[in-house]
Amino acid sequence: MSCTCKKDIESRLLDRFKEQSPEASEHTAYLQGYGIAIVENKMQQLGVMAIEFSASFPMKGGTLRKRKKIKQSMFFNYCPFCGEKVQKGAA
Numbered sequence: 001m002s003c004t005c006k007k008d009i010e011s012r013l014l015d016r017f018k019e020q021s022p023e024a025s026e027h028t029a030y031l032q033g034y035g036i037a038i039v040e041n042k043m044q045q046l047g048v049m050a051i052e053f054s055a056s057f058p059m060k061g062g063t064l065r066k067r068k069k070i071k072q073s074m075f076f077n078y079c080p081f082c083g084e085k086v087q088k089g090a091a
Helices: 005-020
Strands: 034-039 042-058 065-075
Touching: 034 065
Parallel strands: none
Antiparallel strands: 034 042, 042 065
């Protein structure tokens, strides 16, 4: 992503976490929902969201149906925080 939203938000969350837990040490904050993708032969960090589909499929024998789940991921074309368009191929 070309914006700095992820870094900025992680920093703000970390500061708040430190305020709320001063007795702890080695604080970290990491936003989930980002993944690495290869875009135009370059590795790029993009926002990603898990998707789960489910449907009842017929069995080979006929009438009985089996519930099946299919899991996939969807990359964002825009930053979910600021709305800036993802620049494809940016390092």
